[in-house]
Amino acid sequence: MATLTMAEAVHYSAQLKLPDSMSPADKRSRTDDAIRQMVAVAGTRAERQRQRVVWSMDQQVQGHAAMLAIGTANPTGIVPQDEFADNFFRVTKSDHLTELKEKLKRICQKTGIEKRHFHLTQESLGAHPELFDREMPSLSTRIDMVATATPMLAQSAATKAIAEWGRPVADITHLVFSTYSAWQAPSADLQLASLLGLRPTVCRTMLSLHGCSGGARALHLAKELAENNHGARVLVACSEMTLVGIRSPNESNLVGHALFSDGAGAVIVGAGPLGEGERPLFDMVSATQTTIPGTEHALGMQVSGAGVNIHVGIQVPMLIGHNIEQCLIDAFNNAPCCSSWNDLFWAVHPGGRRILDSIDTVFKLEPGKLGASRHVLREYGNMSAATIVFVLDELRKRRRRGDDDGDNLLPEWGVMLAFGPGVTIEAMVLRCPQGPSLKKN
């Protein structure tokens, strides 16, 4: 760029508000420097914009998958979090363990949860004392008690997703079902297929014991299935029942009992040309799964005659905090979609309040960026694999409210994160299609 003339310098320096005491030559030199910097920044922005457009066109050519509809469901039974400890110690006949009960109350207060949904009532639990007696086997009782309820709750969520999608159930080509609550073969996936009337050739996959990362794993798998099978429409269903893990309280299981709850989520995923009435809610751009080495003892589930024992190590929030940024950098794989983590929308599995706090800290997120995750944690607790579907649903509801005001509240680009045994981190880059086609969502 040519150096400024004095007339130009006078014009621009007036905008820079340089002090009158400065000599004309200094003003000219200072103004020249400022304009060079502006041009350099504008050049970088323009280059980033160009990269974004080229990259986005490449992605369209590759035809990545999109979430086309979402449904969620919960059992009708609700327990307020501030009543949980009293209820739980009463039903397990553990009221004499006063210190343990006080500790559970302390933990419950810090969870960020206000209420949770449960399939089973105090009465139905009371009818099965073997669930709370360590000396008695209870696995088969637990299996029987959830065998029908798990696919039925999934059916409620899937029915909503299918209604929103608007196409016949016969158009579903694949089913991916994730749960820690089904222990038979054929399993909850086949029961769900029958309940919904899916075609006999639907390709079913059952994901067991992926824990809280199971929903994101199922979505990641659905993305790959949709992108590699022309015309495929994949139903993802996650349904979780805490009954398989509920047991008498001890020091090591209090946190799990304070967090987990029952719920189901379903998503229809497809790629390629959209059919009539289909609208993408979230484009599923790229995804990664990362296992943090040497952490297999930090988080896990063990099945025994007494049911499923869920272990939640105290170090989990710290482990996620130390490893999460690199996972996101890998997932974005140089996609030129943001210059700051705050440019994104965030769909994070709310495994516990401290995990969300840790993510806020690591990424220096603005207040409210994890609002959808905190809302789901507060209203429903940790529904393991199903939780991430609730977070996605809450995000698209927030976007819809924005659309109603004529203002889109969600940024174009976002990220989905979920955590499970391993310790495993599932990450997916999402893109929220912009524009008038979304107004009817």
Ligand SMILES: CC(C)(COP(=O)(O)OP(=O)(O)OC[C@H]1O[C@@H](n2cnc3c(N)ncnc32)[C@H](O)[C@@H]1OP(=O)(O)O)[C@@H](O)C(=O)NCCC(=O)NCCSC(=O)CC(=O)O
């Ligand atoms: C449990 C909390 C709400 C407690 O809140 P705070 O940490 O702010 O409170 P605090 O430090 O005063 O802790 C309260 C009491 O709980 C104890 N405590 C905290 N975490 C514990 C843990 N994991 N195991 C056993 N005890 C624990 C503390 O020692 C303390 O005991 P005392 O009072 O005696 O001093 C939080 O730590 C949290 O959100 N942790 C993350 C939970 C988590 O890892 N979730 C992932 C779930 S698994 C998942 O999502 C994936 C999957 O299952 O696959």
